[in-house]
Amino acid sequence: xxxxxxxxxxxxxxxxxxxxxxxxxxxxxFFDDLCTISEIQSMSQRLEVAHMLxxxxxxxxxxxxxxxxxxxxxxxRRCLNYGNDAYDAMLERLYPxxxxxxxPKD
Numbered sequence: 243x244x245x246x247x248x249x250x251x252x253x254x255x256x257x258x259x260x261x262x263x264x265x266x267x268x269x270x271x272f273f274d275d276l277c278t279i280s281e282i283q284s285m286s287q288r289l290e291v292a293h294m295l296x297x298x299x300x301x302x303x304x305x306x307x308x309x310x311x312x313x314x315x316x317x318x319r320r321c322l323n324y325g326n327d328a329y330d331a332m333l334e335r336l337y338p339x340x341x342x343x344x345x346p347k348d
Contacts, residue, residue, distance in 0.1 A: 244326055291318045292329040297340070 263269045273282055287310050294304045301315050310318075322329055333340075 288314065288318050289329070289332070291315055292322060293333055293337070295319055295322055296330070296333055 259272070260269075263272060277285075287308050290308050291304055291310050291314060294307070295315070295318060299307075301312055304310060304315050305312060318329070
């Protein structure tokens with residue numbers, strides 16, 4: 243599994259902390275303390291890029307609407323195509339009524 247490369251004591255502690263969050267407000271406070279605004283915005287942007295890729299939006303439209311670079315869009319697309327399917331799992335939970343589609347493999 244690809245996630246083995248990030249496993250370790252510190253990462254384990256972080257994952258446990260995220261799983262222990264009780265509600266959205268607590269999550270906002272935790273991430274505000276843990277991350278810079280830029281880091282939070284980058285993670286949020288990547289999730290939105292993944293959502294837009296799943297909805298068959300073009301790179302140009304994604305770039306214009308999110309401000310993401312084409313390098314970021316390409317990286318997210320690689321994760322959608324060859325990653326751990328985590329983006330898909332989370333987006334299916336966030337948007338259960340949307341019909342997912344199969345991204346063409348490069």
